[in-house]
Structure formats: C-alpha cells, structure tokens
Amino acid sequence: MPKFGYKLMTEEHGPKALVENAIRAENAGFDFVSISDHFHPWLESQGHAPFAWSVLGAIAHATDRIGIATGLTCPILRYHPVIVAQAAATVAIMSDNRFTLAVGAGERLNEHVTGVRWPSVPERHDMLGEAIDILRLLWEGGVHSWKGKHFLIDHAQLYDLPTKPIPVIVGVSGPASVALAAEKGDGIMTTAPESDLVKGYEARAGNREACYAEAVIAYASSAERGLEIARDRFRFSAFDWSVNSEIPSVQGFEAASQYVRPEDLAAKVSAGPDVQTHIQLISQYVDAGFDHIVLTCPGDDQAGFIEFFERELKPSLPRFEPSE
Numbered sequence: 001m002p003k004f005g006y007k008l009m010t011e012e013h014g015p016k017a018l019v020e021n022a023i024r025a026e027n028a029g030f031d032f033v034s035i036s037d038h039f040h041p042w043l044e045s046q047g048h049a050p051f052a053w054s055v056l057g058a059i060a061h062a063t064d065r066i067g068i069a070t071g072l073t074c075p076i077l078r079y080h081p082v083i084v085a086q087a088a089a090t091v092a093i094m095s096d097n098r099f100t101l102a103v104g105a106g107e108r109l110n111e112h113v114t115g116v117r118w119p120s121v122p123e124r125h126d127m128l129g130e131a132i133d134i135l136r137l138l139w140e141g142g143v144h145s146w147k148g149k150h151f152l153i154d155h156a157q158l159y160d161l162p163t164k165p166i167p168v169i170v171g172v173s174g175p176a177s178v179a180l181a182a183e184k185g186d187g188i189m190t191t192a193p194e195s196d197l198v199k200g201y202e203a204r205a206g207n208r209e210a211c212y213a214e215a216v217i218a219y220a221s222s223a224e225r226g227l228e229i230a231r232d233r234f235r236f237s238a239f240d241w242s243v244n245s246e247i248p249s250v251q252g253f254e255a256a257s258q259y260v261r262p263e264d265l266a267a268k269v270s271a272g273p274d275v276q277t278h279i280q281l282i283s284q285y286v287d288a289g290f291d292h293i294v295l296t297c298p299g300d301d302q303a304g305f306i307e308f309f310e311r312e313l314k315p316s317l318p319r320f321e322p323s324e
Contacts (some may be wrong), residue, residue, distance in 0.1 A: 007296035011041035032067030033192035052141035074106030092162035104171030198289035226271025227262035
C-alpha cells in the first residue's frame, strides 16, 4: 500500500508553525513529513524561509512515530556535502532512525546566494553524484580525506552516527537524473505522476525501492477558492523544472508567473472540499507506480487540511491498489 506524507512548506510557514504542523500530521495519521530546504520562498505571497535543519531538529524531538524526510536538499553549492552529512546524521540520531535524506541538483533561486557559479545541468548532476558518494563515505565512520572532481575533504570524521543507514532519495525529472538515482540513490522523488520515471528507475536500479512524488491539494471551501489559493501561493507550478531551476530571484518568479490564471492550474492541482476530487488526483500517482505520495496543501489553513485528511480523506486511501 502507498504511504502518504504531509508537505512542510518552509516557503509558506514560519519555524514554530512548521513544528506544530508536523505534530498535527503525526496525530492525524500521516506516515511521514517532507520538508522543503530553501533559502528563499518562490513568491512574495508565501513570505517565509526558515532554516530547514533547525526545524528538523525540533521536529525530531517533538514527534515520536512519523517518518521525516527532506524534499529536497541540494548538497552541492549552498551546502558542502560534509555539512549535509553531519546534519543528516544528527537528525537521524535525534529521530531514532526515522530520517530520510532526499537530495537534488537544486534551484538557482536558493543556491546562488553565496556567490558561487551556477553550473549547467550535466555538471550539477555530476556534482550531486560525487556528493552522494561523500555522504555515504562519511556515514561509514572514521577519518576521511577526498580529492574529487568537484569537492575536497581534509581529514573529516563524523563522531555521532546513527545506528542504521540513512536512505538517500534522489530528485528526478528526466532520464539523466533517473540514471543518477539508479546508480547512487535508494529511490526517487518528483512532482508529477509520470510513470516513465518509475519504470525508468526500476529498469536501471534492478528492483523497486522508494518512489516519492508530490501531489498538490488545494483544500478550501470551494474549488474556485482552492484554485485562487493555488494561484496566489503555488502558481510557479505551472512551469516545469527547466524553468524553475533557472530563475534566480523571487522577483523573477513574480514576473514570470504574473499571467498564470487560477484555471491554468486546474490540470495539476485538485481544489476544493470534495474528497473524490482529491482522490482522482492521488489515483494518478498511485497508478503511475509511486509508493510514497506527499500531499502538499498551499495556503494558511493547514490545521483545517490536516483535520480534513484525518476525518475524510484518509479513510478513502486504503482502497488504493496500484494499476498493473
């Protein structure tokens, strides 16, 4: 059966609210939470961008059962891989091995802030592959030095390590990233119900591992209101990652998305209070083969959405079985 996660949108909520929402998600029966790891929001209307790793530590301490994942962390530019290795190991310990590290090649919006050069997609993928190797090396314990194509390590050792391996999930959007995930990762994460990504990963990896995808549910009093909220907070989702990974600023996203209308999002977002409307969207992901589905609800009423999930949406989910 698929597992269902709750998206902790750092772009839309402050640090204390994110911890409160994670506690609510655990109490409501979500299987896991997935937190975005950004320096900036996508849009001014979102209005937040706390440091995800501080929030992760608080969530690990404040919850007992629920799985915890990033979605996604870029370990190649704004962060050096050794820092991500240390941070992930610490959260894994604090959460008693409930932590999964999902990584990706990043967006210029967040990674340019330190003044580093923004590499091409092939170079970013190459850097990400090397970063994953470094993560796994440091998690083995002991002192390590490294002189690679992109990164240097000088006698680094992690003194606090979890008792179980940390799964590494790789963000994918096409064949090149799927190949990287199959070679280096323990699963994939994406934002669209594309069965080709799952099939491509399974064919290359040789077996089925965790396949994550994010589904946007604009829960609201009406479908019209839900699409209005989606337009206000999530209209960047009208673009694909060839656009979203390259725009360098919040102001750029504001300009690029200004002509997106609520109805333009209707094909990608389920909106309103009707359970079956949301079930239809979720079914697309299940039928595509994804076994970890992250429910992302834009807007301020997170308590209302989580209550809706527990009371109305969750009871419908066990009926799901992936299509052959």
